[in-house]
Amino acid sequence: MSLPPLSLYIHTPWCVRKCPYCDFNSHERGELPEQAYLDALLLDLEQDVAITGERPVETVFIGGGTPSLMSADFYRQLFDGIRARLPLADDVEITLEANPGTTEATRFEGFRAAGINRLSIGVQSFNDGHLKTLGRIHDARAAITAAGQARDAGFDNLNLDIMHALPGQSLEQAMADLEQAIALKPTHLSWYELTIEPNTVFYRSPPTQPDSDSMADTELAGFALLAAAGFQRYEISAFSQPGKACRHNLNYWQFGDYLGIGAGAHSKLSTLDEHGALVITRYQKTRKPEDYLAAPASARRNPQPVEGTDRIFEALLNGLRLIDGISLQTVERTMGLNPAQWVPLLIPLQRQGLLTINDERLGCTPNGLRHLNGVLETLAETL
Incomplete structure (x- = not known):
């Protein structure tokens, strides 16, 4: 991995x-x-x-x-x-x-x-x-x-x-x-x-x-x-x-990693555990500038693991903004989850003409892009 x-x-x-x-x-x-x-x-x-x-x-x-x-x-x-x-x-x-x-x-x-x-x-x-x-x-x-x-x-x-x-x-x-x-x-x-x-x-x-x-x-x-x-x-x-x-x-939209520094900055970082499994964690730095300046060395807070269906939804939340959609290989690499486990759940949105799905990529149709918020709401309920 x-x-x-x-x-x-x-x-x-x-x-x-x-x-x-x-x-x-x-x-x-x-x-x-x-x-x-x-x-x-x-x-x-x-x-x-x-x-x-x-x-x-x-x-x-x-x-x-x-x-x-x-x-x-x-x-x-x-x-x-x-x-x-x-x-x-x-x-x-x-x-x-x-x-x-x-x-x-x-x-x-x-x-x-x-x-x-x-x-x-x-x-x-x-x-x-x-x-x-x-x-x-x-x-x-x-x-x-x-x-x-x-x-x-x-x-x-x-x-x-x-x-x-x-x-x-x-x-x-x-x-x-x-x-x-x-x-x-x-x-x-x-x-x-x-x-x-x-x-x-x-x-x-x-x-x-x-x-x-x-x-x-x-x-x-x-x-x-x-x-x-x-x-x-x-x-x-x-x-x-x-x-x-x-x-x-x-890099954001393709679910890459980012390190955030500064007051209120967010990070999403991936590591591998002792078994080689992908571990994804989000962090947020101290938000108020005065508090951040007072203790920058301890600014990292609220570590939140990103697991299971949360990973799928976050990857799609970003990737579906792209006109060409997102590569399923990229999703698997950045999430550590096999697309075969979750792509079938999206078939109803494909039948409604909102998503395009093939063996390589997943993306919104032009109509899906116009109604992206609705697509994401449906995904949140489905996954």
């Missing part, structure tokens, strides 16, 4: 202002405790290195919060420390999330010099009215400028995050956002519907969004526009130029 590929996730929990739709572990703060957080991250990492073994880290993703608030020197020191503790693959993909309005040209150059080779800019919209509704601190001009600065700094692997189904947004406005994004020549676009999550301002005071028919029309028009521009849809809301899919997120 071989272990799955390993990724590293680094969480930076601070932002300038909390957006009303955001349910991530992010906290408003002025002056950032860079040195204290750097020391905490490396202490946190040292506690987990024993679990990961000798596997090299294939991808790194720095999320938040707003990671681009931290200085380039912070990341230079961080990656020096990471490389001293963990092997990184020669072709490691290192992604940093950045928000327009928190960066300038010299900062992008510093990020690139620190070894970061992929940038994900949270634009959300190029419409100033919609940006104001979303609580963003930038305007359209700042977003366009940030994309240009990233290119000039040497980031030839660039993602832009764009939302649709915004309050008061028309189909024409949604397409204008996509057209502007495409004009900036990113290699990857994350284009997704604004969803209202619990524990957010929008959940307590929901905005009026376009109706479901309008959302469906917008999606179809957007898919056509993106395809015409050479973007391949490889996941429900992810579109890339050939060869530029996000390797980090692919």
Whole structure:
């Protein structure tokens, strides 16, 4: 039994202002405790290195919060420390999330010099009215400028995050956002519907969004526009130029392993027991930044074994997001369970035209992708 590929996730929990739709572990703060957080991250990492073994880290993703608030020197020191503790693959993909309005040209150059080779800019919209509704601190001009600065700094692997189904947004406005994004020549676009999550301002005071028919029309028009521009849809809301899919997120969706460091970060790690059987465990780090900073060496908590049908459901929860579905060989390798034991349970969904199943792969049909939440609810009841 071989272990799955390993990724590293680094969480930076601070932002300038909390957006009303955001349910991530992010906290408003002025002056950032860079040195204290750097020391905490490396202490946190040292506690987990024993679990990961000798596997090299294939991808790194720095999320938040707003990671681009931290200085380039912070990341230079961080990656020096990471490389001293963990092997990184020669072709490691290192992604940093950045928000327009928190960066300038010299900062992008510093990020690139620190070894970061992929940038994900949270634009959300190029419409100033919609940006104001979303609580963003930038305007359209700042977003366009940030994309240009990233290119000039040497980031030839660039993602832009764009939302649709915004309050008061028309189909024409949604397409204008996509057209502007495409004009900036990113290699990857994350284009997704604004969803209202619990524990957010929008959940307590929901905005009026376009109706479901309008959302469906917008999606179809957007898919056509993106395809015409050479973007391949490889996941429900992810579109890339050939060869530029996000390797980090692919590892999540294919049920690979990931080590999470930072306040509130999650990990999913596989080991082999004395009999060679696969053991999968999830962890979550201390969530509140102040508590994390106070005791980073003991941040790991709530170990949760992933066993039996939970493994099947979690693998499908992620893998069915992919347009091509998931390889049954990959599922068997990452779960340690023979597909012959559980695939027959999915035949009713295949007969309903929601899943495709063959000897090699399992995936959603186009109709299944449109109704993925319903498919997953049925799976949760079935498995």
